[in-house]
Amino acid sequence: MREKTESFSFRQQFRRIQRLLDNATVSAPEAPESYELADEAPARHDDLFADTEAVYLEPPPSFEREPGPSPDADLEAGGDGYPVDVEPEAPGAAPAAVAPPRPPYPRHPAPADPGDEFAMLVRRDRVVTQLMAQGIVPEKKVRLALEQWKRMRREGVKTPLWRVLTRDKELDRERLYAVAARVYAFEEIQLREDETLQFLRGINEVFTEEQWDQMIDLFVLPVAQEKEPYRGELRWIFATNDPARPEVNHLLQQLAVRRFELRYAPESVITSLITQAFLGKNEFLERLNEDPMAFDLGMSYEDRQNELIDEEALEAEISRSSLINLFEAALVDAVHQGASDIHIYPNPDRQIEIHFRIDGELKRWHTEERIHPEAFLAVAKDNAAGVDRFDRDIAQDGFIQRWIDGALIRFRVSVLPIASAAQEIRAESIVIRVLDDRKVLTDLRELGMLEVALKRFNAAIREPHGMVILTGPTGSGKSTTLVAALHQVISPKVNVLTVEDPVEYIIKGVRQIKLSHRLDLEGALRAILRHDPDIVMVGEMRDRATAELAIKLANTGHLTFSTLHTNDAPSAVSRLYKMGVEPFLIAYAINLVVAQRLIRKLCPTCKTVDTDLDHDLLGHLGFKPEEIAATTFYRPGNDPHCKTCRGAGYKGRRAVAEAMLFSRTIRSMIMEAEDMIDEEALRDQAVKEGMLTLQDSAREVVKMGDTSIEELLRVTGGSL
Structure with missing residues (x-):
């Protein structure tokens, strides 16, 4: 029978639907035992009643969903969020029949002692209980997530425990969400x-x-x-x-x-x-493909190959829409493909080559031979603010902004004159850095560091003072890691200052100092000391003066972040020593040195089991015989039809790091140094204290099935 009341409380609505389903012999999911852990009510970032609404979207023929208050209404009015066993009846009305109790949802005992807090809290989250019972998530991961969940609760962030687990890059997110969907009785759909x-x-x-x-x-x-x-x-x-x-x-x-x-x-x-x-739409590529004259780009100088280009002819060719479409298409497609850089340059055959750097490697996107190389270079320079296209003999820096897919994307342009085999061409190389704020990482777990390094890094950035140094070559993700670290410590209660050249990403809540020819890095650091800082990030310590100023900040009660270009963590100490920084300043200013690399992840769609293993090579890389026997090794599938990686075999990257904590022993070893720093001794001591080297970390990623032996060798080399 249709309910005559136009609106009624969610408790009553829940009970009526339950009765109808019980009469139809349909079993509905029971409510959780407690919302204190799971926070499963929508008004409190909750999941359960959201899934209840979805489960009952198709009521039996005798019930039709009426418009009324949202499922949150009872919660917002101060209710406890639990469905009542018997709904209130009007005075004098016959008591309503109470539906028989439903069988309880199958429970799995927590693996730990049921008397401790951990077991009690885990039992309250049905998703976590299922994940542990099925062996998808080990107890160690749950305990780590529980600590993070408690910290988030103290900060006022309410979210179920199982959602905290989905942030762990070492766990399979799809399996976690699939289990959660089954627990909440959502059907899986198979899509073509x-x-x-x-x-x-x-x-x-x-x-x-x-x-x-x-x-x-x-x-x-x-x-x-x-x-x-x-x-x-x-x-x-x-x-x-x-x-x-x-x-x-x-x-x-x-x-x-x-x-x-x-x-x-x-x-x-x-x-x-x-x-x-x-x-995936690129309107500029579509224009090129639809226009039959799209690639008639004015290349009509076959008979004049040894002549210098006429400036008026060049101006006319620059104005052709096809050249502009090709350039704009490159910008748009670079964003779509997740490229970090665009490389544009003329080759010896008088062709323009356009390459994208994707996951750390250059891949050719397009080669165009039917245009004047200088014409296309001029188009690229003409679209960049701060670049003079008529000046072809100096290095220039510029800037481009475009709205792509509803987001403002910034491009940093670098122009350099280069030599060319074709003497009549005044060749230039143009590199465009893609700055997409949507890709900025704010959660350290998204970096993909292993737990050992991540735990040390988290502890170091939460110290009240001292220095954290990131080392590695260009393109190893140092700046990305520092930005993610800053997001962990930004607060209205602290003054956070950064000195970068250039400033790539605007960080909310941070005062980012802009350097110029009138304010250099050393001058900015001296000024910062008088600017009442709490936390300072120095883009790079380039010389003794900037290194000493940065270390002075760390020694005077400020938390300081910076970078160096060294191959590993111990060599960062040696580099500072060779710059002329005193050993006692190095020893007592630095809390942690992290050496980092980015390693490509195998495409999850097309990766294949590697059965052709070189056991001698694996042993040389540090794999023990029992590890080789217990590990399933994978290699890239390179499927040209794979829509995930487009035949590359890899998709995305993660960080591998060695984190050298400055213990009392390591500080003493640095203080006792006389003519030089013994890097090997520092490394050996750090390993004894639990540090995983870069190769150790990469080896763990291989054992997880996330990358290949080939990639391990590319990133860390074959030496031990």
């Missing part, structure tokens, strides 16, 4: 990519642009429509990797679709659909 993409294109006009943006932000997509068995009405099917997320259900309620159902799909599937359906 081609059919789903065709469906998405067909319903493009059904939802507004703002609604599509909101769905993309939350990783939820409408993927099908089905007829209901009872009424024959069409029901929308939405898929997401996180159906228990409250914001997803709130959004679907606002879409004004009459009937819908939410199902689980793996994150990789949703990511691929979003990328291909919404983020």
Whole structure:
């Protein structure tokens, strides 16, 4: 019978739906034992009632969902969030029949002593209980996540414990979300990519642009429509990797679709659909492909190859739309492919080559032979602020900004004159750094460091004073790690200053000093001492003066971050010593030195088991016989049809690091140094104290199945 009341409390609504489902012999998921751990109510960043709304989206024929208050209404009014066993009846009314109790959700005992706090808290989170029972997450990981969860609670951030686990880069996020979806009774949907993409294109006009943006932000997509068995009405099917997320259900309620159902799909599937359906468009490439004259770019000087180009002819060619489209297409596609840099230069055959640096390696994107090389270089320079395209004999720096996929992307331009085999060409090399603020990491766990290094790094950046140094070659992710570290310590209660040249990313809550020809690094550091700092980041210690000033900041009660270009952690101490910094300053100013590299991760879609193993090489790399026997080694699949890596075999990178903590013993060894620092002795002592070297860390990543032996050798070399 349809309820006549237009609106009623969520407790009553929950009870009525439960009775209807019990009468239909359908078992509904029970409410959690406690919200103190799981925080499963939407008003408190909770998941359970979000999934309750989704589970009952298709009520039996005798019930139709009425408009009324949101599921959060009872919570916002001060309720405890639990469904009542018997709903209130009107005075004098006959007592309602109470539904028989449902069988309890199967519980798995916590692996630890049930009397301790850990076991009690874990039992309250059904997802974590299942993850541990199935052996997906070890107890050690849960204990680490629990400490982080407690810290977040103290800071006022409420989130379920299992969600904290999803931030651990060493765990399989898709398996975690899949288990959570099963616990909350969400059905998994199997999607065929081609059919789903065709469906998405067909319903493009059904939802507004703002609604599509909101769905993309939350990783939820409408993927099908089905007829209901009872009424024959069409029901929308939405898929997401996180159906228990409250914001997803709130959004679907606002879409004004009459009937819908939410199902689980793996994150990789949703990511691929979003990328291909919404983020993969490049209107400039489309213009080039649609225009039959697109590649008639004015290359008409075959008979004049030894003549210098006429400036008027060059000006006319620069104005051709095809050249501009090609340049803009390169910018857009670099963002779509996740490139960090764009390289543009003429080759000896008078062709323009465009390369993208993706995951640390240059890959050719396009070679164009039907244009004047100088014309395309002039287009690139003409689009950069601060660059004079008529000056071809000096180094220049410039800047470009573009709105791409709804985000403001900044490009830093560097121009250098280079020699060319074709003497008539005044050749230049242009490198464009892609600065996408969406890729800035704010969580240290997203860097992919192993637990040993991460724990030391976390402890060092939370010290009240002292120095943390990042070392490594250019492109090893030092700046990315420092920015992530700053996000951990930024607070309105502290004054955070940075000195960088150049400033790449604008960090909220930080005062970033801009250097110029009138304010150099040394001058900025001297001024900082009078600027009441609490935390200071120095982009790079380049010489003795800047190193001593940075160390002075650390020794005078400030937490200081900086970088050096050295190969490993012990050699950073030696470098400072050779700069002329006194040993006692080095010993007592520095808390931690982290040497870092970025190692490519194997494509999860096409990676294959490596059966052709060189046991001698593995032994040389430090693998023990028992480790070789227990490890499944993988190699890149290089599948040209793989939509995840596009045949590269690798997708994404993670940090491998060695973190040398300055213990009392290591400080004493530095103080006792006379003519030189004994790097080997420092390394041996650090290893005794628990430090994993770069190769040790890379070896662990191989054992996890995240990278290959080939990549380990490329990044860390073969020496021990």
